Amino acid sequence: MLNFNYSVPTKVFFGKNKIDLLAENIKKYGSNVLLVYGGGSIKRNGIYDNLIEIFNENDINxxxxxxxxPNPRISSVxxxxxxCQEQGIDIILAVGGGSTIDCAKVIGAGFYYNGDPWEIVTDPSKIEDSLPIATILTLAATGSEMNAGAVITNLETKEKLGTGHPSMAPKFSILDPTYTFTVPQKHTAAGTADIMSHIFEVYFSKTKGAYVQNRMAEALLKTCINYGTKALQEPENYEAxxxxxxxxxxxxxxxxxDGKETEWSVHAMEHELSAFYDITHGTGLAILTPYWMEYSLNKKTVDKFVEYGVxxxxxxxDNDKYEIAQTAIEKTREYFNLLGIPSNLSEVGIEAEKLKEMAKQATRRGKLGNFKPLTKQDVLNIYKKAL
Structure with missing residues (x-):
């Protein structure tokens, strides 16, 4: 296990009716709020009206x-x-999924940056501070409600890049599972795939001795496998x-x-799909993952795939190592199919003519990953297999 420093400063309020704690926690930072949200689902499911009532009753502007x-735009940032600058905003409240939260985070950091906010996306070292961020989560997927990272898309340059700074971690997040009851099946499936992909990116690692991280990762993967389909079949299953x-x-x-050398190859490859074609992030991840697994399987990596399969x-x-590995990969693909996600990029509109350009973009900062480092040609090969 590698050395590390660990801190999760976000206070989490988890469970039914935790929105009752919103006003008192907002007022710790001020009374002027920027409410950031997405396409209007919070107005349809009643969360918006509840928020306005809370704001009015507590003299919150x-x-x-x-x-x-989805794939939040730099234009929204x-x-x-x-x-924020015109109205003297004290705190930003993001209500939605990862896209809304990521947008809010970069707004918060951009408030203190004297320049175009795209510059702090391409170069996170330019971030010095952020307005306080708070979140009310309505989609289980990105985990942005409890970390300091964000991913923003620039449609003009066809780039989708990650950025982050400790100050961008939400001060508090309200996680009420009932707020996800109305999430459509497509997004429930993509969200489950996104969660699993985050785990895969850190589970498949060359770091030795990280037993506790590996066992926790496996437990979380099994949780997704168990409850992803249940949430699709029973949208209001609170346990799921x-x-x-x-x-x-x-x-x-x-x-x-923390304590491991991590991967993040599939995410980098998928970001190009989203940047060029604006597809659902979790769907792209689910399609690419089994192809990445197959491409990464070799005599140096097979034991990790065996660990995963078993x-x-x-x-x-007791089965042959490569048989276990191949079966595990196929079960991964079958599970994503069970969620209703297709197996090929062509099924979501990806075209062969853009693959070379996307592979070049994905590796513009060098090889991807450590478990099986990927060159531009490697990425192109995976894209072609996945097409």
Missing amino acids: FWELGGVK RKGIEI RANLMWTASLAINGLLS NVWGINS
Whole structure:
């Protein structure tokens, strides 16, 4: 296990009716709030009306930035910063999934940056501070409610990049599983795949001796496998929604990754799909993952795939190593199919003519990953196999 420093400063309020704690926690930071949300689902499911009532009853002033899209745009970030600077915003409240939260985080950091906010996406070292961020989660997927990272898309340059700074970690997050009851099946499936991908990116590692992280990762993967389909079949199954929601937060708050050399190859490859074609992030991850696994399987990595197959999928450890590995990969693909996610990129509109350009973009900062380092040609090969 590698040396590490660990801190998760976000206070989490988990469970039914935890929104009752919103006003008192907002007022720790001020009374001027920027409310950031997405396509309007919070107005349809009643959360918006509840928020406005809370704001009015507690003398909280608020301004709105609605319409934040999946794969959040830098244009929305710019609008949010303008509102914050003109209205003297004290705290940003993001209500939604990872896209809304990521947008809010970069608005918060951009408030203190004297320049275009895209510059702090391409170069996180330019971030010095952020306005306080708070979140109310409505989609279990990215884990952004409990970490300091964000991913933003620039449609003009066809780039989707990650950025982050300790100050961007939410001060508090409200996680009420009932708020995910109305999430459509497509997004429940993609969210489950996103959670699993976050775990895969840190589970498949060359670091030795990280026994506790590996066992926790396997437990969280089995949680997704158990409850992902249940949430699809029974959208208002509180147990399923609660377990998925908490798994999403734990998957990418450092708990599984600190002390390990981590991967992040599939995410880098998928970011190009989203940047060029604006597809659902979790769907792209689910399609690419089994192909990445097949491409990464060799005599140096097979034992990790055996560990995965035996401990997560319950495959007989007496079987041939490569048989276990291949079976585990196929079970992964079958599970994503069971969630209703296709197996090929062409099924979501990806075209062969853009593959070379996307592979070049994915590796513009060098090889991807450590478990099986990927060159531009490697990435292109995986894209082609997945097409």
